[in-house]
Amino acid sequence: MDRIPVEPRVDWRETAEAHGFRFHTIDDERYWDESLYYRFTLDQIENDLEDPTAEIEQLCFQVVERALSDESVLKRLGIPEAFWDYVADSWRNQERNLYGRMDFAYDGTAPAKLFEYNADTPTSLYESGVFQWVWLEQAIERGLIPEGSDQFNSLHEALTQAWANMGIDGTLHLACCKDTEEDEGTVEYMADCARQGGLETRLIYIEDIGINTDGRFTDLQENTIDHLFKLYPWEWLMADDFGRHIPKSGVRFVEPGWKAILSNKGLLPLLWEMFEGHPNLLPAYFDGDPAAAALDGDFVRKPLFSREGANVEFFQDGERTISVEGDYGAEGHIVQALHPLPDFGGNYPMIGSWLVASQPCGICIREDASLVTGDNARFVPHIISE
């Protein structure tokens, strides 16, 4: 695994715009960064990232099974009691999941360590599956990178296929919040994949969803919503005013309700409790668990529902060294052994490993100049080359 500077394509901005990639630059700061790439060997990709991703997904399913047979686990995860049956039914009815992204710290040598699993509303999808792919094709064509380079990235094909296999008959609604350009881009891209998978799609803002006299959710044209892809976290859906209507709404959600168990930082201590010592897991505990003393004062404290690094705190020798602001945390915290991201000349890459229909199908790298990968981290492409 190497970090290699490369000449950006002279027309990369125009290419981005032409491909509908509108958030390549956010708040005047570069988000898409092709002035460098990471190079992996095929062994590194397959043995160190792809296989562990597939394996951890299976471990996660065991965590779901356990949570559904033990209410105290659902309680620790902060899932409201009113949704316990709903979540359990979504699992027992085998409601299909679409995608997720596991974030790993990996330096090319030591086993990749799972930082967290974004199992419900992972972002960076479009730039991973499409724009990163386009970069590789053009960079080879223009001789910027070695001929014969490959990329771990069948995300687009996998998504299209997964939508076709989702068993959806009728219209798929896709929803995100208003005023979030990045999320709109993601939802638009997802709709594109779904259409290529043979579905009919309609887009709606989450704020515009209505409830009708039959307790069904509706779009702005008064069509009932039967299948809903929502780029909006389960814990928020459950907490919102309309949340109480969900169980009887007849809506098939993507991701399904059982993803609420996995998209929760509480997954990390549960994994550790059940599979302690697994080479790809870091020791983790619920905050306040006396067993956390094993971390010996070196740990990261994360809220159960934090996103984009918000409210994360670093402790070394028991002293707080880094603290990120945010408004998460009311629902509880977990602590995870401190495992710094690898240092590539003052840059800290985090590797996102994508799953579609629970199969690993690609990676993306977000690089930050700090140990916490926050929302100003840059997206950088990768290649596979020996």
Next chain:
Amino acid sequence: MKRSKSVKLVAMGTGLLLVAACEEAKVDTALFESVKQCTGLGFSEQECAANYQQAQQTHVAAAPKYTSQADCEADFGAEKCEIAPQRTTTGGSVFMPLMAGYLMGSMLSGGGRGQPLYRGAGSTNFRTADNKAVGNTIGRTQVAQSATKTPAAKTRTTSRGGFGKNARSPMRRSFGG
């Protein structure tokens, strides 16, 4: 190879939250304003009447619904709306457009049911209850396959905005990740 063989995008970058119409297969059907018009163009009395009745039944369930007559007339034109049999949760009236015609289902499009058609205010084009345009040709014509699907039942939405309050919390560019 560990990457997609091709990455094809149908509609990205063409503008936000509008689903671009793809090239869709057309199917043979026929549109009429009345049973008389239907028989007049050579269809059997029985077939014309059965499709009309099916369309009327679907009309009650699937017609767009409004809680005010003015809103309904704004979309469909003056005196082009009627009171629907449904009621709002608080007992108020519900309005829907008059059925302006019907689309033949059986025989022509593989066993589908007759379904209602509407005309928007000031428009000569027919639209289905799911707001799909099907043109203005009376008699035999071709329409997009999706337009012949049974339209969704529409009851009145009683409130909106019950989702998304968390999205307004500050300090967040995006809630993914």
